[in-house]
Amino acid sequence: MSLRYGLLGLLAEGPASGYDLARRFEEVLGQIWPAQHPKIYAELRRLADEGLIEVDAEGPRRRRAYRITDAGVAEIRHWLTAGDVDHTIRVQPLLRSLFFWLMQPDDLRRHLDEEARFYAESAARYRAFAAAKDRGDYGDSPQVRSMRVTVEAGIRLYEALADWATWAGTVPPTGAGGPPADADPDPELT
């Protein structure tokens, strides 16, 4: 139910086609709110049916750009101020971590190293983004300032996860057994 508002929000910045929106979702929201084009096109049609957006222009290769309507702006504003915030996190690596005890220590170590690297890289990417914004590369519109806030969240979350993965790697014998660093591939289950 959030893609809908993601599209409305992006369209509030200016007219765009489904293709444009798919690319913006990809570049800005790749990790945070992935969206594939079939869903985007379908949702755009629904939004148009409801009068929240309307066709702005038809272009070269069947391109159809949409523009947000007043009703659309009202709708997203209402969502932002009165809509329920969904606080679920649903981070798969956390689910996995619940079952680390089933992994062999070396596999776990390798896994955590990769995770730490991945998150550190993500944090770095977001940090570079933030630096470019702070340098003024994208101007200083309200939209850019909001994006800066979003990016800051990305930086902090990825840093937190990178630190966590590193910490988890140093924690006692995380994988199996206790004192004797047990590497038994099949502990006492069942």
Added chain:
Amino acid sequence: MSLRYGLLGLLAEGPASGYDLARRFEEVLGQIWPAQHPKIYAELRRLADEGLIEVDAEGPRRRRAYRITDAGVAEIRHWLTAGDVDHTIRVQPLLRSLFFWLMQPDDLRRHLDEEARFYAESAARYRAFAAAKDRGDYGDSPQVRSMRVTVEAGIRLYEALADWATWAGTVPPTGAGGPPADADPDPELT
């Protein structure tokens, strides 16, 4: 596709019924990996069909407890070491933050306060959980140690989000306009 492994993982700790699993998902994974009972029961049947779990015991009120099979243990171990890690975050509040520029400053301020409070509380809840574990309230099995690692991630993520929300509230005139703290409810769109 992860609920499947969530169930297998929990069953690796010992036999349990759908009802038990629903409750464990609720208490341990409420925010991180919500799961409703219809999905759980359906998935359990699929897992049983595939021979990854089997009926352990039938109890009083139609209760049916499952036990993981060797094939099931192999399956989750394989997922843990060779399965793809899904790194998408999908945190709705981050999507929302992209559109803060559409909100009126007071609404935004209120929103950020609430968010900060919510995250701080969540972090505190997880911290209490961690403290209980570190005190030894739950013993010191490998499972409990893994859970401790998961909880640590929860603490760090929620702390990061709480700090972020607080920071976002102090950042310049986040809502509308630039220098003159513009509170116009309907900026130049379309």
Added chain:
DNA sequence: AAGCGCATGTAAAGGGTTACATGATTGC
């Protein structure tokens, strides 16, 4: 004219939630 990137779509399946429904047992 060939190939690439733009641009949109359909169909099917997967994954998850909500609403509705029901039966069995325990505690009062």
Added chain:
DNA sequence: GCAATCATGTAACCCTTTACATGCGCTT
């Protein structure tokens, strides 16, 4: 006997992903 809780399920729907398909325009 009644309510609460345990315990499981079905049906409908929603959201999202994947695979497949196609047409247009630009560049070489």
